Amino acid sequence: MAVTARHAPPAKAGGAPPSRSTPSGNPRRRAARRRRLIALVFLFPALLLLGALVAYPIVFSVGRSLFDASGDRFVGVDNYSEMFSDPATLTAIRNTAIWVVVAPMLLTGLGLVLAVLTEKVRWATAFKLLIFMPMAISFLAAGIIFRVVYEQDPERGVLNAVAVGVHDAFKEGSAYPDARARLGQGLDPRGDGSYRTGPNLAPGRTVSLGLVGVPPKDIPAEARPAAKAASASAAAHELRGVVYVDFTPGGGGRPGRVDPKEKGLPGLTVEAVREGKVTARSTTAADGSFRFSGLSPGSGYALQLPRKNFAKPYTGIAWLGPALVTPAIIAAYMWIWTGFAMVLIGAGLAALPRETLEAARVDGASEWQIFRRITVPLLGPVLGVVFVTLVINVMKVFDLVYIIAPGPVQQDANVLAMQMWLVSFGGGNNQGLGSAIGVLLLLLVAPAMFLNIRRFRRSQS
Amino acid sequence: MRRIAASGAAVLSLALAATACGGDTKTASSGSQELKGQTVSVAGVWTGVEQKNFKKVLDAFSAKTGARTTFVSTGDNVSTVVGSKIEGGNAPDVVMVPQVGVLQQFARKGWLAKLSGKAFKATAANFAPVWWDYGSVDGDFYGVYFKASHKSTVWYSPQALDQAGVTPPKTYADLLKAGHTVSDSGLAAFSVAGEAGWPLTDWFENIYLSQAGPKNYDKLAGHRIKWTDPTVVKALTTLGKLFRDKALVAGGGAKALQTDFPESVEQVFGRQAKAAMVYEGDFVGALVADQFHKTVGQDAKFFPFPAVDGGKPPVVGGGDAAVVLKAGKNRKAAMKFVEYLATPEAAAVWAEAGGYISPNRKLDPASYKDDTTRRTAESLVKAGDSVRFDMSDQAPAAFGGTQGAGEWKLLQDFLRDPSDPAATARKLEDAAAKAYQKD
Numbered sequence: 001m002a003v004t005a006r007h008a009p010p011a012k013a014g015g016a017p018p019s020r021s022t023p024s025g026n027p028r029r030r031a032a033r034r035r036r037l038i039a040l041v042f043l044f045p046a047l048l049l050l051g052a053l054v055a056y057p058i059v060f061s062v063g064r065s066l067f068d069a070s071g072d073r074f075v076g077v078d079n080y081s082e083m084f085s086d087p088a089t090l091t092a093i094r095n096t097a098i099w100v101v102v103a104p105m106l107l108t109g110l111g112l113v114l115a116v117l118t119e120k121v122r123w124a125t126a127f128k129l130l131i132f133m134p135m136a137i138s139f140l141a142a143g144i145i146f147r148v149v150y151e152q153d154p155e156r157g158v159l160n161a162v163a164v165g166v167h168d169a170f171k172e173g174s175a176y177p178d179a180r181a182r183l184g185q186g187l188d189p190r191g192d193g194s195y196r197t198g199p200n201l202a203p204g205r206t207v208s209l210g211l212v213g214v215p216p217k218d219i220p221a222e223a224r225p226a227a228k229a230a231s232a233s234a235a236a237h238e239l240r241g242v243v244y245v246d247f248t249p250g251g252g253g254r255p256g257r258v259d260p261k262e263k264g265l266p267g268l269t270v271e272a273v274r275e276g277k278v279t280a281r282s283t284t285a286a287d288g289s290f291r292f293s294g295l296s297p298g299s300g301y302a303l304q305l306p307r308k309n310f311a312k313p314y315t316g317i318a319w320l321g322p323a324l325v326t327p328a329i330i331a332a333y334m335w336i337w338t339g340f341a342m343v344l345i346g347a348g349l350a351a352l353p354r355e356t357l358e359a360a361r362v363d364g365a366s367e368w369q370i371f372r373r374i375t376v377p378l379l380g381p382v383l384g385v386v387f388v389t390l391v392i393n394v395m396k397v398f399d400l401v402y403i404i405a406p407g408p409v410q411q412d413a414n415v416l417a418m419q420m421w422l423v424s425f426g427g428g429n430n431q432g433l434g435s436a437i438g439v440l441l442l443l444l445v446a447p448a449m450f451l452n453i454r455r456f457r458r459s460q461s
Numbered sequence: 462m463r464r465i466a467a468s469g470a471a472v473l474s475l476a477l478a479a480t481a482c483g484g485d486t487k488t489a490s491s492g493s494q495e496l497k498g499q500t501v502s503v504a505g506v507w508t509g510v511e512q513k514n515f516k517k518v519l520d521a522f523s524a525k526t527g528a529r530t531t532f533v534s535t536g537d538n539v540s541t542v543v544g545s546k547i548e549g550g551n552a553p554d555v556v557m558v559p560q561v562g563v564l565q566q567f568a569r570k571g572w573l574a575k576l577s578g579k580a581f582k583a584t585a586a587n588f589a590p591v592w593w594d595y596g597s598v599d600g601d602f603y604g605v606y607f608k609a610s611h612k613s614t615v616w617y618s619p620q621a622l623d624q625a626g627v628t629p630p631k632t633y634a635d636l637l638k639a640g641h642t643v644s645d646s647g648l649a650a651f652s653v654a655g656e657a658g659w660p661l662t663d664w665f666e667n668i669y670l671s672q673a674g675p676k677n678y679d680k681l682a683g684h685r686i687k688w689t690d691p692t693v694v695k696a697l698t699t700l701g702k703l704f705r706d707k708a709l710v711a712g713g714g715a716k717a718l719q720t721d722f723p724e725s726v727e728q729v730f731g732r733q734a735k736a737a738m739v740y741e742g743d744f745v746g747a748l749v750a751d752q753f754h755k756t757v758g759q760d761a762k763f764f765p766f767p768a769v770d771g772g773k774p775p776v777v778g779g780g781d782a783a784v785v786l787k788a789g790k791n792r793k794a795a796m797k798f799v800e801y802l803a804t805p806e807a808a809a810v811w812a813e814a815g816g817y818i819s820p821n822r823k824l825d826p827a828s829y830k831d832d833t834t835r836r837t838a839e840s841l842v843k844a845g846d847s848v849r850f851d852m853s854d855q856a857p858a859a860f861g862g863t864q865g866a867g868e869w870k871l872l873q874d875f876l877r878d879p880s881d882p883a884a885t886a887r888k889l890e891d892a893a894a895k896a897y898q899k900d
Contacts, residue, residue, distance in 0.1 A: 215647035251626010408718045408873045410865035
């Protein structure tokens with residue numbers, strides 16, 4: 001456009017009458033003005049869009065953050081002070097800080113390692129494709145996937161299925177995890193999960209130890225009714241007894257009595273205790289009976305059902321509990337974004353000057369030295385871009401947290417973007433406070449943005 | 462309300478619902494045809510089967526009057542959708558609002574037209590006074606409750622109770638006793654959906670309504686007494702007796718907090734029973750039938766929530782009310798439609814289709830498709846004026862309807878550690894004070 005203006009004859013500028021030397025009349029200035037005008041015309045659509053979609057909302061949010069929930073009353077910086085005194089927002093700020101510190105660092109590191117390694121493997125493209133694939137999955141879908149993966153119930157959550165499988169391979173569970181003694185019938189809990197009778201059982205007695213709360217599916221098929229064994233008489237030097245389910249299916253049983261239909265529990269360990277020390281150990285038979293012989297008549301014994309009979313099954317790790325929920329969600333986030341970091345860094349890697357690497361190799365540098373002293377420094381700018389982009393992205397994380405964190409721990413997993421939404425629309429209905437959080441988020445993202453723009457400029461010049 | 466479930470199915474059904482939302486027109490063929498050529502557009506939260514069955518009611522109206530009818534589903538967020546439709550000049554004539562709080566909100570915004578004298582008369586004749594009370598705001602009558610829900614039903618597996626040899630209890634003390642017997646038999650007594658907050662508020666509301674009485678219930682619902690009131694602490698203590706007991710709650714409080722609502726039903730009626738009873742509203746029946754393929758009335762039964770400490774057995778309910786929008790284009794036809802909804806004739810149409818109970822006391826109980834629904838409906842109608850609406854639905858959303866905040870969150874904390882009801886009451890009061898002040 002400017003070309004036409006330059007063709008203006010230079011002689012005219014000198015010989016112009018004084019009246020025409022006003023700014024608008026000066027052809028050089030006129031040309032400059034025209035250039036500016038044309039630039040403006042071309043910039044106008046972009047400016048309009050930016051103004052309407054970026055500048056106006058920012059200004060509006062800042063303004064809105066100074067008003068109360070209804071938007072009618074000016075409250076000054078009240079929203080900001082409320083924000084920093086509200087424990088929920090403080091948790092959100094803390095969690096966002098954890099996210100920003102941990103996630104971009106790990107992702108950039110992991111991306112770098114994967115990019116360098118994939119350069120050296122045979123099926124590099126297939127491998128890269130595989131790692132990049134999660135990028136194609138929406139956060140919503142990924143969130144639902146990981147919600148199930150992290151599920152506490154080992155029958156549903158795959159991670160806990162693995163954890164429980166590994167644990168149970170090394171340590172066997174107990175036969176009756178749900179059983180407990182019927183209270184008030186002589187068998188008392190000892191606090192550590194075991195049950196013990198009073199200390200004065202003299203040999204020559206037959207004792208019935210009633211348990212309840214045993215699910216029918218836990219009672220082995222070989223279990224026999226315990227009534228007969230419960231009435232057997234014991235010799236002078238022995239203690240006999242039964243461990244049985246003190247509950248008649250369908251009701252009608254009497255607590256503390258061995259009713260005809262009530263079954264013995266086989267395979268339980270029973271211990272005889274004298275003066276606090278275990279002196280004998282026995283295992284119950286199919287009708288729940290046990291027998292200790294060779295005891296000294298005339299002294300008092302206690303019978304004990306040790307804890308291992310009732311050990312609760314291992315249920316895995318509480319991935320979505322208050323303590324682990326944020327790391328768990330960060331891991332899900334990494335699953336999605338590792339591909340991004342890897343591909344970008346991989347592209348940077350491909351553009352590295354080969355001769356430098358070759359020269360290093362010729363000089364006898366080890367692969368580690370090359371990686372440490374040449375690859376990483378040369379990749380610096382790319383790593384920076386990836387890192388800063390991830391920082392900005394991590395600050396905005398919302399969907400994953402919203403979907404993966406179950407209701408009761410939602411507050412423990414809260415991040416700023418989600419808190420902003422919750423406060424403004426998700427029930428809080430206080431868009432004043434929500435705007436204040438939005439402004440805070442903007443202020444936090446701004447330095448990263450600034451950094452990115454500066455880097456961009458430098459790389460252009 | 463229900464959270465995005467841990468399955469893709471939820472998303473899928475959402476997408477399907479969205480595509481099924483579009484309006485649909487039906488023309489009339491017989492009847493008096495007095496409204497021929499007019500169109501009544503109706504908006505409501507219903508989707509899927511409920512939408513289909515409500516269409517039958519619309520068709521019956523068309524057949525009767527000759528008016529064309531269209532239905533638009535708003536999804537869960539009625540007030541946003543209706544608000545934007547009013548602003549866009551495309552307001553529906555009639556909206557079926559799902560909560561009394563929304564009805565009041567609409568009325569205060571000046572969106573609602575007062576209902577005709579005829580609609581009022583029909584309501585007064587066919588419904589218990591409490592229903593037109595909940596349909597009125599500041600003395601003006603705006604809403605006819607067409608569909609009701611009953612949230613005082615304890616669902617149980619008959620096999621499990623037989624196995625334990627107990628019968629459905631009549632009082633709360635008996636409920637705990639029966640629970641202990643069930644637990645002795647080797648099955649946890651209750652499965653509690655603690656991961657969702659709203660079932661916990663419903664537990665509390667039933668106990669409070671029965672123990673403290675309807676008058677206190679109304680006061681607390683309007684925040685005219687504080688949550689630190691001794692009646693609240695007493696109700697929390699009563700609830701804590703159940704929550705505290707590891708033998709009564711499946712897996713104890715910690716496990717209950719990881720149980721969402723469908724899962725809590727599954728624990729009782731699923732393939733592997735982990736508990737014998739689950740408390741929630743009449744919709745448990747539909748879930749049992751649809752998801753677990755059990756026959757309601759045979760494999761799944763309910764008993765009314767038992768009376769607490771000598772009070773009357775509570776009936777906590779809710780409902781969808783038909784309101785007429787001022788911004789609608791066919792006010793006269795809309796009024797006619799609302800008048801029609803107040804008749805037993807309209808209620809019978811949906812009752813025959815199933816999955817519905819009506820607060821209309823003139824409706825012949827024989828219209829209901831199955832015994833269980835009939836019994837819930839009868840219990841609701843019989844409760845007459847002592848029916849109370851879900852308190853958390855009446856509270857500002859920040860207090861009574863937000864995941865991870867307010868009453869939901871505090872009752873979840875209480876489920877985790879029920880040792881200090883007074884402290885929980887104090888925290889509830891703090892949250893309530895904040896939410897009601899903003900409202």
